[in-house]
Amino acid sequence: xxxxxxxxxxxxxxxxxxxxxxxxxxxxxxxxxxxxxxxxxxxxxxxxxxxxxxxxxxxxxxxxxxxxxxxxxxxxxxxxxxxxxxxxxxxxxxxxxxxxxxxxxxxxxxxxxxxxxxxxxxxxxxxxxxxxxxxxxxxxxxxxxxxxxxxxxxxxxxxxxxxxxxxxxxxxxxxxxxxxxxxxxxxxxxxxxxxxxxxxxxxxxxxxxxxxxxxxxxxxxxxxxxxxxxxxxxxxxxxxxxxxxxxxxxxxxxxxxxxxxxxxxxxxxxxxxxxxxxxxxxxxxxxxxxxxxxxxxxxxxxxxxxxxxxxxxxxxxxxxxxxxxxxxxxxxxxxxxxxxxxxxxxxxxxxxxxxxxxxxxxxxxxxxxxxxxxxxxxxxxxxxxxxxxxxxxxxxxxxxxxxxxxxxxxxxxxxxxxxxxxxxxxxxxxxxxxxxxxxxxxxxxxxxxx
Amino acid sequence: xxxxxxxxxxxxxxxxxxxxxxxxxxxxxxxxxxxxxxxxxxxxxxxxxxxxxxxxxxxxxxxxxxxxxxxxxxxxxxxxxxxxxxxxxxxxxxxxxxxxxxxxxxxxxxxxxxxxxxxxxxxxxxxxxxxxxxxxxxxxxxxxxxxxxxxxxxxxxxxxxxxxxxxxxxxxxxxxxxxxxxxxxxxxxxxxxxxxxxxxxxxxxxxxxxxxxxxxxxxxxxxxxxxxxxxxxxxxxxxxxxxxxxxxxxxxxxxxxxxxxxxxxxxxxxxxxx
Numbered sequence: 189x190x191x192x193x194x195x196x197x198x199x200x201x202x203x204x205x206x207x208x209x210x211x212x213x214x215x216x217x218x219x220x221x222x223x224x225x226x227x228x229x230x231x232x233x234x235x236x237x238x239x240x241x242x243x244x245x246x247x248x249x250x251x252x253x254x255x256x257x258x259x260x261x262x263x264x265x266x267x268x269x270x271x272x273x274x275x276x277x278x279x280x281x282x283x284x285x286x287x288x289x290x291x292x293x294x295x296x297x298x299x300x301x302x303x304x305x306x307x308x309x310x311x312x313x314x315x316x317x318x319x320x321x322x323x324x325x326x327x328x329x330x331x332x333x334x335x336x337x338x339x340x341x342x343x344x345x346x347x348x349x350x351x352x353x354x355x356x357x358x359x360x361x362x363x364x365x366x367x368x369x370x371x372x373x374x375x376x377x378x379x380x381x382x383x384x385x386x387x388x389x390x391x392x393x394x395x396x397x398x399x400x401x402x403x404x405x406x407x408x409x410x411x412x413x414x415x416x417x418x419x420x421x422x423x424x425x426x427x428x429x430x431x432x433x434x435x436x437x438x439x440x441x442x443x444x445x446x447x448x449x450x451x452x453x454x455x456x457x458x459x460x461x462x463x464x465x466x467x468x469x470x471x472x473x474x475x476x477x478x479x480x481x482x483x484x485x486x487x488x489x490x491x492x493x494x495x496x497x498x499x500x501x502x503x504x505x506x507x508x509x510x511x512x513x514x515x516x517x518x519x520x521x522x523x524x525x526x527x528x529x530x531x532x533x534x535x536x537x538x539x540x541x542x543x544x545x546x547x548x549x550x551x552x553x554x555x556x557x558x559x560x561x562x563x564x565x566x567x568x569x570x571x572x573x574x575x576x577x578x579x580x581x582x583x584x585x586x587x588x589x590x591x592x593x594x595x596x597x598x599x600x601x602x603x604x605x606x607x608x609x610x611x612x613x614x615x616x617x618x619x620x621x622x623x624x625x626x627x628x629x630x631x632x633x634x635x636x637x638x
Numbered sequence: 639x640x641x642x643x644x645x646x647x648x649x650x651x652x653x654x655x656x657x658x659x660x661x662x663x664x665x666x667x668x669x670x671x672x673x674x675x676x677x678x679x680x681x682x683x684x685x686x687x688x689x690x691x692x693x694x695x696x697x698x699x700x701x702x703x704x705x706x707x708x709x710x711x712x713x714x715x716x717x718x719x720x721x722x723x724x725x726x727x728x729x730x731x732x733x734x735x736x737x738x739x740x741x742x743x744x745x746x747x748x749x750x751x752x753x754x755x756x757x758x759x760x761x762x763x764x765x766x767x768x769x770x771x772x773x774x775x776x777x778x779x780x781x782x783x784x785x786x787x788x789x790x791x792x793x794x795x796x797x798x799x800x801x802x803x804x805x806x807x808x809x810x811x812x813x814x815x816x817x818x819x820x821x822x823x824x825x826x827x828x829x830x831x832x833x834x835x836x837x838x839x840x841x842x843x844x845x846x847x848x849x850x851x852x853x854x855x856x857x858x859x860x861x862x863x864x865x866x867x868x869x870x871x872x873x874x875x876x877x878x879x880x881x882x883x884x885x886x887x888x889x890x891x892x893x894x895x896x897x898x899x900x901x902x903x904x905x906x907x908x909x910x911x912x
Contacts, residue, residue: 214695215695216695216696216698216699217695217696217697217698217699218696242666243665243666243716243717243720243771244716244759244762244763244769244771245666245716245745245746245747246747246750246755246758246759246761246762247746248761248762249750249753249757249758249759249761249762250746250747250749250750250753250758252761255886255889258889258893261893262746262893265668265670265745265746265791265894266668267668267669267670268667268668268669268670268671268672268792269669269670269673271668271670312673312676316676316697320698320699326698326699326700327694327697327698327699327700328697328698329682329683329686329691329697329698330698330700332683332686336683339683340683343679343680343682343683344679346676346677346679347679347680350677350679358850358851358853358854359792359847359850360674360677360795361670361671361673361674361677361792362670362791362792362861364850364851364854364856364859365854365856367856372851372854372855372856373854373855451764452763452764452765452768459763459764608699617669
């Protein structure tokens with residue numbers, strides 16, 4: 189079977205040329221199915237690729253002919269780790285197509301639900317997927333033998349996130365309460381009271397997480413990333429905003445398809461996204477670096493204590509930024525719970541009309557863009573979805589290149605393990621990355637800058 | 639699996655350790671059902687002392703060689719490679735339990751079964767020739783013997799724990815096969831179909847979620863697939879009486895369990911028209 193771990197490396201002898209292949213046939217502790225291959229020849233990294241063999245599921249194709257109101261529930265099934273991100277971007281895109289703006293209390297409830305997803309997803313990644321790399325364990329269960337308190341803290345944070353999702357959304361995975369225009373029902377006061385106590389504990393745990401992550405050892409490695417993130421007029425970007433980049437561009441969500449092209453490469457069932465022809469990065473590092481002035485008060489203090497500075501270009505420190513974002517999510521959830529005084533219905537009507545709508549929100553892994561073209565009766569004519577991991581794939585490969593080159597002399601098994609850690613810096617969600625439509629179809633071997 | 643024997647990593651079980659071994663496999667899916675296992679936050683570490691988590695790449699790098707006492711399989715079969723892989727998984731598994739709508743009914747990706755997959759591929763990918771996919775998405779039971787099927791999109795955490803407990807105790811899982819409608823009545827919800835005229839698949843949908851949607855004032859949308867005895871055509875008639883266009887009746891049966899026979903039959907019948 190090719191679907192196996194062959195061991196962490198295979199040394200290749202190719203005539204008298206020194207060659208080394210670092211390989212993980214199945215990447216562990218990532219969401220979805222992928223493998224990694226780094227080839228070194230004559231002391232130079234000659235080839236790097238992430239093999240994405242997660243089977244394609246053709247969401248953009250199967251959305252055609254469905255009702256726009258079905259988009260949140262159908263697209264949430266792209267990813268069980270970040271279903272709320274899909275629901276929120278889908279709702280915004282459909283509401284945009286229909287020319288409807290949602291009232292503030294619905295925006296806040298969406299933000300609260302989304303905070304639950306950030307807590308759940310970031311706690312999963314920080315504690316169960318990434319921390320074992322820094323502490324030298326194959327997984328969190330093995331790590332718990334020596335670091336029981338830390339793992340319990342991570343599980344408690346994750347549970348708090350799930351409690352927010354279940355209270356507001358009905359269940360943790362694929363919440364049922366979200367609809368285009370708002371929610372099926374508003375939460376009850378008693379439900380929110382119970383939730384508040386859970387989230388207050390989560391805030392303490394999140395602060396302890398920043399302290400833990402700041403104490404890890406990090407490889408000395410920085411990259412000249414182009415960062416792309418949403419930015420909101422007042423808040424740290426989660427469920428709303430328009431795009432900004434580290435090279436100083438700013439554009440509305442509707443401008444995304446004009447700037448981003450997706451390339452279909454042979455070794456991958458996921459497309460690689462490029463902006464203006466170049467690679468770029470979305471996710472915690474991008475959000476933090478472009479919105480450091482929007483951090484919540486305790487998150488700002490925690491970031492300062494962790495010596496994060498105004499920007500962070502060491503991808504291995506993304507675990508610290510994720511921890512800071514756990515604080516943001518807990519603080520924001522508390523702020524919304526404490527100020528909750530809904531004025532208005534659970535949902536506003538969204539009468540169908542012909543048109544095209546765009547929606548983007550900040551999934552835990554970065555900006556998630558949806559576009560729908562609707563017929564007059566609200567039937568989806570075309571759908572396009574650009575998930576965060578596809579936007580990061582080219583940068584992950586570039587990181588591996590840059591990371592391996594000065595470390596070729598290291599023990600191959602150890603270097604392979606560090607490469608896997610470098611991939612996990614991005615918390616790649618391969619399940620997400622495997623289903624989307626080209627925004628611009630490439631011709632010959634060149635991709636237009638759009 | 640072949641090849642795994644050379645891998646020596648921390649966390650490997652001692653030879654004298656007789657804990658039953660657990661493997662978690664992923665096919666075409668969203669990861670949500672295996673995430674449900676990690677969502678057992680309070681039980682996870684205790685579970686790890688009772689079973690040897692031998693293959694679960696989403697959670698650990700450590701790999702223990704098969705065979706495995708219990709395999710949980712998430713996802714449907716959609717590629718030639720996966721059609722081969724599931725045979726090997728079965729050979730390595732004493733007991734094989736499918737988790738979720740993809741593994742049990744083909745999932746949302748089984749909508750391709752009602753369409754032209756070549757056209758789907760061309761719609762999504764610039765180079766359809768790079769993509770190897772089957773024309774259908776099929777449940778695991780279409781390929782190998784399955785010992786138990788756990789329903790849901792996603793599965794329910796409590797039901798998953800019951801499946802694990804049953805495997806540890808070497809008994810059949812106690813999972814009710816009634817409809818969501820029965821769960822809903824027991825919960826004391828007002829009927830959304832009768833009281834509000836909201837379309838609801840509760841009468842034909844397998845129990846397991848605890849009648850979640852009606853508790854949120856929404857009709858059931860069929861995450862757990864068809865109940866054991868269903869009368870889908872009778873429900874269709876009721877939906878049409880409520881004013882639902884035929885096209886929408888087709889849609890409500892064609893979601894995450896579209897290829898489950900009672901739902902597939904009914905949606906095809908509705909598509910053909912009266």
